[in-house]
Amino acid sequence: MPDLHVSWSEYHQKIEQLAARVYQSHWEFNQIICLARGGLRVGDILSRIFDQPLAILATSSYGGSAGKTRGAITFARDLTMTTANLGSHILLVDDLVDSGVSLKRTLTWLDRHYGFYIDEIRTAVLWYKACSVITPDYYVDYLADNPWIHQPFEAYENMNPEDLLKMHSTTLG
Incomplete structure (x- = not known):
């Protein structure tokens, strides 16, 4: 199975789709809740399109070399939001559902911490991989062969401020 490489243009088109x-x-x-980091851009754009408040749940489940090693999911202590209370009908968004374990555990976490506010949660992702144990309510692409997805923002994972300064020193003066 070849890796899937996604450009910025394709990435934004997937969010619009x-x-x-x-x-x-x-x-x-x-209410929209996005899972950070992968779902941040998706959540931000959907929040703007639908004019709904955005809450952010910081999570982490990948690490290791090139961020390709899946580990146990870690959750932030709380949601970050600007509204006094969480909405009752939640669109939970992320960039992709891989194994589905993170999304499934997120639904459990939300129920335990904010269940008294929530009447319904639906899930939305750009890419739904066949190996997932959960089927998202909304998705753009179903990936039967479970490729590794190279998203456009991954280039920043190998950059540091010093390198950027060198690259842009002529324009920064």
Whole structure:
């Protein structure tokens, strides 16, 4: 199975396609929660398109060399949000669902910590891999062969401020 390489243009197009799928369902939600880091850009753009408040749940499950080693999921202590209370109909977004374990555990975490606010949660991702133990409610691409996805922002994982200064020193003066 070859890796899947995604450009910025393709990435933004996938987010727009995801928005269209959610809209087409006619489901009314009043809160978006994105999983950071992968779901940050997706959540931000969907929040703008649907004009709904965005809450962020910081999670981590990948590490190791090139961030390709899946480990146990770690959750932040709380959601970050600007509203007094969490909405009752939640669109939970991430960039992809790989094994599905992280998404499944996130649903459990939300129920334990904020369940008294929540009437319904639906999930939305750009890429849904066949190996997932959970099927998202909304997705753009189903990936039967489970490729590694190279997203456009991964280039920043190998950069540091010193390298950027060298690259841009002529324009920064």
